[in-house]
Amino acid sequence: MIEQVAEPLRQSTFAKVVLEIDVNNHPGVMSHICNLFARRAFNMEGILCMPVSDGKRSRIWLLVYDDQRLEQMVRQLEKLNDVRAVRRHGAEHEVFERLEDFFH
Amino acid sequence: MKQMSGAELIVRLLERQGVRTIAGIPGGAILPLYDALSGSELIHHVLARHEQGAGFMAQGMARVSGVPQVCFASSGPGATNLVTAIADARLDSIPMVAITGQVPLSMIGTDAFQEVDIYGMTVPITKHNFLVRSAEELLEVIPAAFRIAMSGRPGPVLVDVPKDVQNQQVSFEDFPPPAAAEALPASDRAGIEEAARMINAAERPVLYLGGGVVHSGASAQAVALAEKAGLPTTMTLMALGTMPVDHPLSIGMLGMHAARYTNFVLEEADVLVCVGARFDDRAIGKAARFCPDARIVHIDIDRSELHKIKQAHVGIHGDVGQVLEALAPLVDANPRPSWLARVNELKAGHPVEWATQNDPRTHYGLVRTVAAALDDEAVIATDVGQHQMWVAQAYPFRRPRQWLTSGGLGTMGFGVPAAIGAALAEPQRTVVCFSGDGSLMMNIQEFATLAEEWLNVKIVLMNNNSLGLVYQQQNLFYGKRVFASRYRGAPDFARIAEGFGVPSVDLDSAPNPRGALTQALTTPGPCLIHVSIDREQFVYPMVPPGAANTEMIGG
Ligand SMILES: Cc1ncc(C[n+]2csc(CCOP(=O)(O)OP(=O)(O)O)c2C)c(N)n1
Numbered sequence: 001m002i003e004q005v006a007e008p009l010r011q012s013t014f015a016k017v018v019l020e021i022d023v024n025n026h027p028g029v030m031s032h033i034c035n036l037f038a039r040r041a042f043n044m045e046g047i048l049c050m051p052v053s054d055g056k057r058s059r060i061w062l063l064v065y066d067d068q069r070l071e072q073m074v075r076q077l078e079k080l081n082d083v084r085a086v087r088r089h090g091a092e093h094e095v096f097e098r099l100e101d102f103f104h
Numbered sequence: 105m106k107q108m109s110g111a112e113l114i115v116r117l118l119e120r121q122g123v124r125t126i127a128g129i130p131g132g133a134i135l136p137l138y139d140a141l142s143g144s145e146l147i148h149h150v151l152a153r154h155e156q157g158a159g160f161m162a163q164g165m166a167r168v169s170g171v172p173q174v175c176f177a178s179s180g181p182g183a184t185n186l187v188t189a190i191a192d193a194r195l196d197s198i199p200m201v202a203i204t205g206q207v208p209l210s211m212i213g214t215d216a217f218q219e220v221d222i223y224g225m226t227v228p229i230t231k232h233n234f235l236v237r238s239a240e241e242l243l244e245v246i247p248a249a250f251r252i253a254m255s256g257r258p259g260p261v262l263v264d265v266p267k268d269v270q271n272q273q274v275s276f277e278d279f280p281p282p283a284a285a286e287a288l289p290a291s292d293r294a295g296i297e298e299a300a301r302m303i304n305a306a307e308r309p310v311l312y313l314g315g316g317v318v319h320s321g322a323s324a325q326a327v328a329l330a331e332k333a334g335l336p337t338t339m340t341l342m343a344l345g346t347m348p349v350d351h352p353l354s355i356g357m358l359g360m361h362a363a364r365y366t367n368f369v370l371e372e373a374d375v376l377v378c379v380g381a382r383f384d385d386r387a388i389g390k391a392a393r394f395c396p397d398a399r400i401v402h403i404d405i406d407r408s409e410l411h412k413i414k415q416a417h418v419g420i421h422g423d424v425g426q427v428l429e430a431l432a433p434l435v436d437a438n439p440r441p442s443w444l445a446r447v448n449e450l451k452a453g454h455p456v457e458w459a460t461q462n463d464p465r466t467h468y469g470l471v472r473t474v475a476a477a478l479d480d481e482a483v484i485a486t487d488v489g490q491h492q493m494w495v496a497q498a499y500p501f502r503r504p505r506q507w508l509t510s511g512g513l514g515t516m517g518f519g520v521p522a523a524i525g526a527a528l529a530e531p532q533r534t535v536v537c538f539s540g541d542g543s544l545m546m547n548i549q550e551f552a553t554l555a556e557e558w559l560n561v562k563i564v565l566m567n568n569n570s571l572g573l574v575y576q577q578q579n580l581f582y583g584k585r586v587f588a589s590r591y592r593g594a595p596d597f598a599r600i601a602e603g604f605g606v607p608s609v610d611l612d613s614a615p616n617p618r619g620a621l622t623q624a625l626t627t628p629g630p631c632l633i634h635v636s637i638d639r640e641q642f643v644y645p646m647v648p649p650g651a652a653n654t655e656m657i658g659g
Binding site for chain 2: 027028031032035039071072075076078079080081082
């Protein structure tokens with residue numbers, strides 16, 4: 001009813017993190033994941049998704065900025081029914097670096 | 105080998121899951137499912153008058169029973185009408201399975217008649233959702249929907265079923281077993297031991313109970329812990345009833361409309377034990393200033409709640425009932441005479457207004473008189489507004505699941521259909537719905553359903569001819585610029601009720617209002633009880649927006 005009086009969102013740092021997410025492969029998975037980030041205004045810098053093994057699973061790679069909300073985002077991701085595992089890598093992970101060639 | 109249509113399979117799976125009542129409204133895209141449902145001898149279908157009503161009826165059934173309940177709607181507008189009830193279930197963690205019809209698979213994405221992407225629309229408001237692409241998938245999806253709705257932190261699940269999938273034939277060996285909740289997470293022994301050390305070392309501990317205690321069925325464990333460790337206990341709006349209000353350790357509801365002393369007790373706490381609550385802004389006020397001196401123990405089945413708003417010193421992921429049971433033997437029995445004396449001193453120093461009012465033609469007096477006429481077996485539902493807060497403050501709740509209110513979403517229109525749902529699930533109880541004239545008109549069409557089912561639901565209408573809570577805000581925080589919160593017309597609610605076939609009583613004109621009220625409450629069947637309430641009565645005390653809980657005004 002009454003307007004919330006909230007603290008302003010704190011700025012993210014510039015350190016990047018790569019999230020590696022194993023998910024069930026079906027048409028709705030991406031929308032579940034993207035929704036989670038979009039609604040919390042948590043910017044995804046990069047996103048990559050490919051099916052793995054027999055096509056029943058996919059692996060999603062996300063490039064995000066490390067921000068104090070990241071831990072909360074990971075916990076929210078882990079709650080999604082189609083998310084099987086979330087692994088965190090530092091910015092040195094080369095999955096997005098190797099893609100750079102396609103963007104120049 | 106069994107063979108049947110997708111629609112029939114859904115009905116059989118629902119029957120096997122134990123579903124006995126479904127609220128809904130049919131339409132083109134769900135007609136195969138309704139056709140199959142018409143053959144069910146086990147399931148009673150309740151024809152709502154608006155899909156939002158059907159959604160809240162399912163919620164009412166789920167809130168009193170703790171078991172996932174089902175609503176049906178057709179595609180397009182039927183499905184979008186369910187959205188508010190689904191979002192409400194999500195925010196209050198209510199287990200519900202909504203099944204919607206959808207246009208045939210081949211037409212999805214073509215803007216076909218009554219096509220909406222209800223799957224996409226409900227991604228952010230469901231715990232999980234499904235768009236079923238073959239009848240065979242139903243064998244997995246229907247049990248999964250129930251399992252997800254009831255496991256861990258409960259929530260709503262939507263299953264969207266295209267019409268051709270409902271009509272498709274499917275053969276299978278055997279029915280899948282009915283879904284059961286997933287195993288609870290292993291308890292965090294180290295965390296529990298650390299929590300016990302903190303409680304044992306505390307001088308001014310407070311127990312803070314949330315809706316999770318209701319969902320986990322853990323109120324007995326919570327009361328036992330409080331009694332052993334001498335913990336003054338506060339409850340959120342959602343947890344009212346988990347400790348009886350007249351228990352000597354109860355300090356009532358915390359937050360925006362708490363008794364002053366409750367927020368003052370929390371201010372002095374040195375350890376706060378939060379059980380199945382989520383530090384909602386209505387409960388804690390300005391987060392940085394909530395319990396400034398307290399170290400926090402937070403127990404929750406949902407790991408993402410730990411450290412979300414307040415960094416806990418000990419965060420324990422687990423079922424609150426199991427954790428409390430493991431915690432109790434590790435805490436020292438401690439009567440804490442000096443802390444409890446201090447709590448009582450704060451309580452005596454800040455008496456609450458509602459404790460002494462008895463005139464049934466005043467807001468608090470009405471709530472107290474209704475309570476006096478009923479026992480603890482009654483179920484109390486509300487709509488949203490001032491009346492909701494007055495009931496939360498003044499009604500003596502003594503039992504979990506006695507109290508049904510829209511907490512997280514705060515949805516006007518919740519009350520009547522939720523009360524209908526409660527009465528459908530537990531017809532032996534008296535169900536009272538306190539409503540406001542604004543809220544009542546948001547789902548008043550369900551009076552027709554109520555009359556048809558002839559349920560024991562009493563609607564107590566606290567009529568201030570305004571959107572009272574809005575009127576209050578404008579008076580207090582918008583320079584008394586009252587706008588769009590007072591009604592110019594005044595509908596005759598008694599005649600409206602009677603037009604629907606619901607009897608009514610008007611306490612305004614009753615020579616003996618107390619007697620008339622008691623008689624209305626004790627006569628079986630539905631009734632509208634109308635009472636005019638002074639528009640200038642505000643909900644106090646109140647924490648103004650952005651303030652700390654200790655900076656209350658009024659009351
Ligand atoms: C569906 C919906 N729309 C708007 C609101 C905002 N709102 C909160 S309380 C309120 C007024 C409620 O009026 P009424 O039901 O008459 O109760 P009262 O406050 O007068 O007791 C409004 C408009 C809401 N909570 N829900």
